[in-house]
Amino acid sequence: MSLESGELTVTDIVQNYIQNIDQKNDEINAVISYDKEEALNKANVIQQRIDDGTAGKLAGMVVGIKDLICEKNKKATCASNILANFESVYDSTAVKRLKEDDAILLGRLNMDEFAMGSSNENTIYGPARNPVDPSKVPGGSSGGSAAAVAADFCTTSLGSDTGGSIRQPASYCGVVGLKPTYGRVSRYGLIAYASSFDCIGPLTHSVNDAALMLETLAGYDKNDNTTSSRTVPDYQQFATNPESNIRIGVPEEYFGEGLDDEIREGIQQRLSDLEESGAELVPIHLPHMKYGIATYYILATAEASSNLARYDGIRYGHRADIKEVEADLKQEEEAIKEQMKLAEGEEKVKLGAQLDNMDSSLIRLYKKSRTEGFGAEVKRRIMLGTYVLSAGYYDAYYAKAQKVRRLIKQDFTEAFNDVDVIVSPTAPTTAFDVGAEIDSPVQMYLNDVYTISANLAGICGISLPAGTHSNGLPYGLQFMANTFEEGKLFNAARLVEQLGE
Numbered sequence: 001m002s003l004e005s006g007e008l009t010v011t012d013i014v015q016n017y018i019q020n021i022d023q024k025n026d027e028i029n030a031v032i033s034y035d036k037e038e039a040l041n042k043a044n045v046i047q048q049r050i051d052d053g054t055a056g057k058l059a060g061m062v063v064g065i066k067d068l069i070c071e072k073n074k075k076a077t078c079a080s081n082i083l084a085n086f087e088s089v090y091d092s093t094a095v096k097r098l099k100e101d102d103a104i105l106l107g108r109l110n111m112d113e114f115a116m117g118s119s120n121e122n123t124i125y126g127p128a129r130n131p132v133d134p135s136k137v138p139g140g141s142s143g144g145s146a147a148a149v150a151a152d153f154c155t156t157s158l159g160s161d162t163g164g165s166i167r168q169p170a171s172y173c174g175v176v177g178l179k180p181t182y183g184r185v186s187r188y189g190l191i192a193y194a195s196s197f198d199c200i201g202p203l204t205h206s207v208n209d210a211a212l213m214l215e216t217l218a219g220y221d222k223n224d225n226t227t228s229s230r231t232v233p234d235y236q237q238f239a240t241n242p243e244s245n246i247r248i249g250v251p252e253e254y255f256g257e258g259l260d261d262e263i264r265e266g267i268q269q270r271l272s273d274l275e276e277s278g279a280e281l282v283p284i285h286l287p288h289m290k291y292g293i294a295t296y297y298i299l300a301t302a303e304a305s306s307n308l309a310r311y312d313g314i315r316y317g318h319r320a321d322i323k324e325v326e327a328d329l330k331q332e333e334e335a336i337k338e339q340m341k342l343a344e345g346e347e348k349v350k351l352g353a354q355l356d357n358m359d360s361s362l363i364r365l366y367k368k369s370r371t372e373g374f375g376a377e378v379k380r381r382i383m384l385g386t387y388v389l390s391a392g393y394y395d396a397y398y399a400k401a402q403k404v405r406r407l408i409k410q411d412f413t414e415a416f417n418d419v420d421v422i423v424s425p426t427a428p429t430t431a432f433d434v435g436a437e438i439d440s441p442v443q444m445y446l447n448d449v450y451t452i453s454a455n456l457a458g459i460c461g462i463s464l465p466a467g468t469h470s471n472g473l474p475y476g477l478q479f480m481a482n483t484f485e486e487g488k489l490f491n492a493a494r495l496v497e498q499l500g501e
Contacts, residue, residue, distance in 0.1 A: 003050060003060045010043040010050065010060050010104070013155075017062050017106060021153050027134050030147035032067060032125045033075065034107025042104045049102060056102035058216055061209075063098055064109045064148045064157040069200065070189035071095050071105065078191050079123035080113045082317045082373030092189020093221045094158060094200050101216045106154050110144030113375045114308065115160055115193040117141050118168060118447040121438050122377040129434065130173055132473055136431035139169030139447075142203065146173040149203050156204040156213055160190060162197045163296050164426075164451025167463035170203055171426035171476025174465045176493070177203045178210045179451075181483045182458035183228045185214075186221035194303035197296075197455045207464065207493045211235035214486060230484055238490040244278035246492055248479075249419035253289040254450055260429050263475045266467040267425055270477060273499050284415045284422065288407045289453055295408065296452040297445060298388050298401040305385025308378070313369025320368035326361050333358065380441060409457040416482040421492045424450045426463040426476035454480050462489045464496055 003010065018036050025031050039062070049055035065071055068078045070088035072095075077083045091099070098105065110128040112120050120128040120143025128143040130136040131151035138147040142159030146169035149157050159166040161179040170177025178201045185200045192198060202213035215236065220229040250271065255264055275281050313319035333355065340351045359367070374382070388397035415422060427447055437444045454461040459480055466477035477496060481488040 010047040011040060013060060014039050014043040014062055014104060014106070017152070017154055020151065021107070024131075024151055025153065027129065028131055028147050028151050029126055029128045030110055030138070030144040030151060031064065031107045031153055032079075032110050032144070039104055039106050046102050046104060056100065057212065058098060058101040058103035061103045061155045062106050063103045064107050064145060064154040065095065065105055066111050066142055066145050066157070066159045067108045068111060068115060068160060068191040069094060069158055070191070071108070074108060076191060077124070078114045079111050079125055080373065080375065080378065081124055082311045082370070084124065084318060086316065088189075090189065093186035093223060094217050095189065097216050098158075103216075109148050109157060112141035112143065112165075113378050114191070114304070115141040115162055115165055115198075116304070116377050116381050118164075118444050119432075119434075119437065120144060120147075120169070121434065122375055124375075127434055130431050130473075132174060133431070135433060136473065137172065137434050139172035139427075139431065141165040142177075143169045145203050146170050146175055146177065149173070149175045149205060156202050156209055158200060159203050160193075161199045161201055161455065162193050163300060163455050164448040166201050166203060167451050167461055167476070167478060168427050168447060170463040171474070171478075172431035174474030175203055175205060176207055176210050176465070177201070177463045178214065178486075178489070179454060179461045180214060180218065180486060181228075181460040182455075183226050184460070184484065184486070185217045186219075186224040186227050188221055188223035192307045194300040195307060196303060197300055199455070207462075207490055207497050208236060208239040210462065211239045211490045228484065233487055235487060235490055238487040239494045242491040242494040242498075244495060245280070246421065246488070246495070247280045247282050247419045248274065248492065249282050249284040249415050249422040251284050251286045251289070251415075251422060251424065253286050254424035258428050258446070258449070259425055260469070260475075262469050263425050263429070266475065267423070267477050270466055270496055270499060271423065274495055277495070279495070282419050284419065286408075286411045286415065286453070288404060288411050291404050292408060292453050292456060293445060293449055295401045295404045296448070296456060297384065298397050299405060299456075301381045301385035302389050302398050303385065304381050305389060308374075308382055311370065311373065312366050313373065314366070318369055318373040320365055320372055322361070322365055325364045325368055329358070329361050329364060377441070405456050408453060412453070412457045412459055412480070412482070420488045421479045421481045424478045424480070426450060426478040430469045430471060430473035430475050450478060459483055460486050460489055462493050464493045465500070466496065
């Protein structure tokens with residue numbers, strides 16, 4: 001059945017997704033809000049355009065949107081109490097382009113708060129769960145975006161990738177996840193986590209759908225001066241007619257200690273199959289990759305500290321009750337004054353100084369608003385970022401990390417002189433149990449060990465399903481390509497996809 005033949009209508013497609021959401025979302029918790037009536041009305045409009053021959057290239061595609069990408073008249077909460085009631089007054093460029101090409105936007109998707117997490121457990125909406133096994137996490141921070149596609153709640157979804165937040169959940173949920181080159185897709189309307197890392201990209205069922213989505217999303221935007229003015233290629237041609245004689249870089253650093261043995265063997269088998277069909281496997285070395293995690297978590301948290309300073313409860317966002325703040329302040333002042341009546345000498349001087357140095361009600365309002373508004377992981381990263389930017393530590397941490405970032409970028413530049421793409425696992429393991437790592441932040445951070453390098457270097461990467469583990473869970477294979485070489489990613493990814501057909 002297809003739209004082209006008339007056997008299927010856009011309304012049929014939307015109703016099917018709505019039915020799936022109604023039946024399964026209580027368990028999966030990927031969709032945090034959606035408007036059935038609006039989606040069905042839009043479906044009727046798009047169907048008429050298809051009948052008239054005037055429909056855009058995404059007609060019939062139903063797209064879920066991660067809850068940090070702005071959509072006019074929809075809440076954009078970042079899964080955080082600080083923005084729990086924030087409603088966007090404009091469309092992000094990514095959303096605007098989807099609408100222009102006649103995609104139907106069905107709902108807002110769960111995520112880790114402010115995109116900080118690898119499990120989609122840091123959220124005011126409760127954890128999202130993996131559709132393959134709901135006792136497992138879907139990955140993060142775009143866990144809701146990956147789970148929604150895997151659960152057939154939408155055709156495709158938009159996520160954001162700062163250190164692997166599209167690719168890692170794609171691996172855990174068994175879907176395709178694309179992180180474009182930094183500057184290929186506009187960030188206008190993306191609520192920032194770390195501005196020199198953040199990328200918007202699609203999660204899809206197939207490589208061709210990812211290519212189709214990127215054709216719509218990519219391109220220069222006057223509202224984002226980091227976007228490239230390079231022409232957007234016909235990406236689907238790379239996914240439709242892939243060349244088999246490609247050179248694949250295989251770095252020893254990505255297949256060493258910490259990688260699940262079954263995942264290693266499965267990916268090596270895929271590479272052997274590609275080699276038999278004409279690809280050349282080239283051993284390469286990325287010597288600075290071992291510093292990736294440390295470098296990323298210094299730089300990204302520093303940018304987060306700066307970006308999240310704007311959420312103060314005054315201009316917008318959650319604001320604590322000023323009457324409670326003032327009452328608490330008055331109570332403390334009175335308590336100190338009572339102590340001073342009984343104190344003498346040095347003790348009385350200390351209490352007087354304490355009284356003089358008490359925060360004003362305004363400062364207390366800032367503190368209480370942010371304390372109530374931000375979750376534990378966001379607070380942790382703000383504190384880490386503030387620390388590495390502080391006097392006396394800036395040169396030792398932040399400045400040094402910027403230099404290492406440059407070295408990591410240079411490693412990739414040199415490697416791409418000899419190969420078309422670089423291969424790695426997407427994640428070191430399959431999805432873990434909900435709650436298993438929530439109290440182990442360092443262990444959680446290590447889930448991004450294979451993905452963060454692409455963000456540090458600003459290059460593009462894609463995760464696609466590579467097999468099923470003996471535990472029944474999917475795992476992913478990652479390809480990375482040089483800046484603005486997404487076509488090579490689609491080519492290589494399609495070759496792997498064909499192996500499973």
